[in-house]
Amino acid sequence: MEPNTDNVFNFSAGPAGLPKAVMAKAQSELVNWNNLGTSVMEISHRSKPFIQVAEEAEQDLRDLLNIPENYKVLFCQGGARAQFAAVPLNLLGDSAKATYIDAGYWAESAVKEAKKYCETDVFVAKTEKDGKTAVVPASQWQIAADSAYVHFCPNETIDGIEINDLPNTDKPIVADMSSTILSREIDVSKYGVIYAGAQKNIGPAGICIAIVRDDLLDLASDLLPSFLSYKVLAEKDSMFNTPPTFAWYLSGLVFKWLKQQGGVKAVEQINREKAAILYNHIDGSDFYKNDVHADNRSLMNVPFQLAKPELDGAFLEQAEQRGLVALKGHRAVGGMRASIYNAMSLEGVQALVEFMKEFEQANA
């Protein structure tokens, strides 16, 4: 049986599916953008038409997240892993220590990199509640008094864990929002720095957004590579070096698409509906399971296991034949994972649940 390529629902964790309307527009104007006779990726980043793309993308993101004026919006390169180094090098100042909240794979990865630059005060927040994986409430996080900042990852893509609260602290809160940004409303003013690799909810891989409170721009180490400097990027409008222009343009199209959907509030409602359909189906069946506590289940990444793991291969193969692709779990945890970012439609989640029912009936 040939795979269905006409109506594919792509559950990739990242690089993830982009909105179909965005991809259709990108395709239609790929070789003749803005009536210039060339692609948007073939013009100077300092040309007027590209600067307009850049400025509109920033303004649209500001509108979507209601970003206060005292925050800079930076378009960076290197992804979240670059930020794992950039954060301490930008923010430590005279301090030698930072607090890291560890609730999963990505939080841990940030700690490993930060250890190159400072003492890391790690608070392990992953815990158990009612026999399920959960996260210690933020009000109980221990944050060292001499920390320059506190870092956490509100959505753990691999573990399927989401953190919905914030600590009470006078330290700048730094959040790796790679897999949750724009999925639900947030209050940017509570954060010192928010960063996010684009390849989940923003655009293609190769661009990374950093939203930085402007009082944090003057703390950088002399050893910080200039292209990672928040201050340099802010002063140069993210064009200290040639930016990834096509990724910036595509991110801008995604922002406009989000506005057309009604903004983050409207999208959050759909995301909650999508997640509920999927978790409810998993919880209502003995054939499927997810071991994260309801308090901390990710809205974006839903890992689940079959009661009979020997059927994993058959599940994935048959799903793919239905056009339900990229459902294989991360190699570190196995099983399945449905990433249901903003670009995933309700229809796609319904199609997945329908398939899960049929597969269970055929194999229970």
Place this chain on the structure above:
Amino acid sequence: MEPNTDNVFNFSAGPAGLPKAVMAKAQSELVNWNNLGTSVMEISHRSKPFIQVAEEAEQDLRDLLNIPENYKVLFCQGGARAQFAAVPLNLLGDSAKATYIDAGYWAESAVKEAKKYCETDVFVAKTEKDGKTAVVPASQWQIAADSAYVHFCPNETIDGIEINDLPNTDKPIVADMSSTILSREIDVSKYGVIYAGAQKNIGPAGICIAIVRDDLLDLASDLLPSFLSYKVLAEKDSMFNTPPTFAWYLSGLVFKWLKQQGGVKAVEQINREKAAILYNHIDGSDFYKNDVHADNRSLMNVPFQLAKPELDGAFLEQAEQRGLVALKGHRAVGGMRASIYNAMSLEGVQALVEFMKEFEQANA
């Protein structure tokens, strides 16, 4: 008069024009690549189809440049400016010093960044010869005995200067080839590290190639951000972090296109022909001038000035109406600049020269 958008010749210095055949292919498969029903930018970098893209791109580049087996080919993020920091942090080892050959804007920029990490021993190689700008022969470059490496930029995009020789030295030679890679044959085995931002002769902005001799992988500073580490990237097949997959794919298409053109040797011949047509026309006229000595004229970037600079605006406007776009000189030097990378056809250069003749006749 409306600009001609049907047959545009794009002389942008970077992000530069890509081969029309490559862009047409990218457009045709943008939303359904490889019959997957999604774009190549919407799949995991660790999926089999993408790994094939990645491996083929590397092999094609190895074929094109005849890269010896003891060199790693790395696909990096952050562009050449990231390499300005990555080079000292990767290569200094126990040494505190590196020699930098300065023959233009980009070489100087590399020095500024390197000063964060080491003592820079700068040899100013820009000179005058017969009243023209030239470069001191490499045999006369002074290289400090205690340097970890010697860095130079063989093609200065802004100055329009090219260096065609190499020093006799036992130090690793590090070359920023952003604007010359793949334009002419080189002997990779003479270099320690070659790096090149993609947005001139490789692909779109947002990816950077580093070709690193494998005995240089173990010299990194503890302070090197992991995503910039040649060793980490080599060990992880350039997938330590999520790579810019679409830029990698497009670069791969460009490599295949170059092979179809007959490889670097064939392309070099066309490039020499293109440059000769343009420089000959400039030299044969009192209306246009280029002040770089013939020994060091860039094959890729041809800056030129009008004898009557007050006509610059009219020149650029009328050129654009003919579909000859992005000819404005860099803001640091003014005048005009025609960047004639691999993707620029002979026909495009001929059209430019034809226009230059007509403009001179009308305005001399």
